[in-house]
Amino acid sequence: MRLGVFLPALLLLFPGFALGLGRIAGTVDFNGRAFKAQKVVSADPACKGAVVPWERRALVRISKNAPPRAAPATPVILEQKGCTYQPWLQGAVRGQKILLRNSDGTTHSVRAEAGGQALFNVIQAPGAPDLPKDPHVTGVVKIGCDLHPWMKAFVVVSDHPFFAVTADDGSFELKDVPAGTYEVEAWNERLGTVRAEVVVEDGQSVDPKLAFIGR
Numbered sequence: 561m562r563l564g565v566f567l568p569a570l571l572l573l574f575p576g577f578a579l580g581l582g583r584i585a586g587t588v589d590f591n592g593r594a595f596k597a598q599k600v601v602s603a604d605p606a607c608k609g610a611v612v613p614w615e616r617r618a619l620v621r622i623s624k625n626a627p628p629r630a631a632p633a634t635p636v637i638l639e640q641k642g643c644t645y646q647p648w649l650q651g652a653v654r655g656q657k658i659l660l661r662n663s664d665g666t667t668h669s670v671r672a673e674a675g676g677q678a679l680f681n682v683i684q685a686p687g688a689p690d691l692p693k694d695p696h697v698t699g700v701v702k703i704g705c706d707l708h709p710w711m712k713a714f715v716v717v718s719d720h721p722f723f724a725v726t727a728d729d730g731s732f733e734l735k736d737v738p739a740g741t742y743e744v745e746a747w748n749e750r751l752g753t754v755r756a757e758v759v760v761e762d763g764q765s766v767d768p769k770l771a772f773i774g775r
């Protein structure tokens with residue numbers, strides 16, 4: 561009798577519990593594109609070995625119908641090291657802080673914009689403390705340095721945690737996705753965006769077969 565009340569209440573509180581959880585996983589097809597980071601020639605000794613990055617990676621995320629989730633309290637870290645941002649590409653949840661870190665013996669500026677809208681532009685001197693920033697937007701946040709024009713990084717902000725950066729082999733996995741129908745996208749700085757629709761079922765894994773064909 562008690563269970564008769566408890567179970568429906570539980571299902572109402574946790575729809576994912578009712579529908580079950582699945583997985584969106586696969587390998588992004590980069591269509592054989594070559595990815596070569598360009599070496600930088602700079603008079604700044606702190607920038608020895610710096611590169612203009614272009615990595616064989618994409619940010620894969622649910623782009624439609626994702627259940628919103630609160631941002632984690634832990635920040636994502638964007639480190640300036642050897643006059644290159646590390647990592648070049650990462651995801652974050654809206655409201656999650658981006659912690660700017662300067663590990664270099666030189667001054668950097670960190671300029672951020674999203675969709676043509678300026679978000680912030682700050683100076684970080686050598687030895688300056690980590691600086692938390694909250695861009696309060698969703699989409700691709702583009703980050704660059706006014707002092708070292710080759711430096712760039714991308715933080716793709718979503719209102720949910722169902723995203724992943726592809727591994728070296730292009731593979732990715734979005735875990736614990738509530739059963740449902742979703743649009744999934746892969747984004748790369750130069751290749752753009754490709755999308756696919758998937759149906760996630762309880763206990764199943766589905767491959768959206770994301771491919772940058774003809775890019």
Ligand SMILES: [Cu+2]
Pocket residue numbers: 643667668669705706707708711
């Ligand atoms: Cu810089």
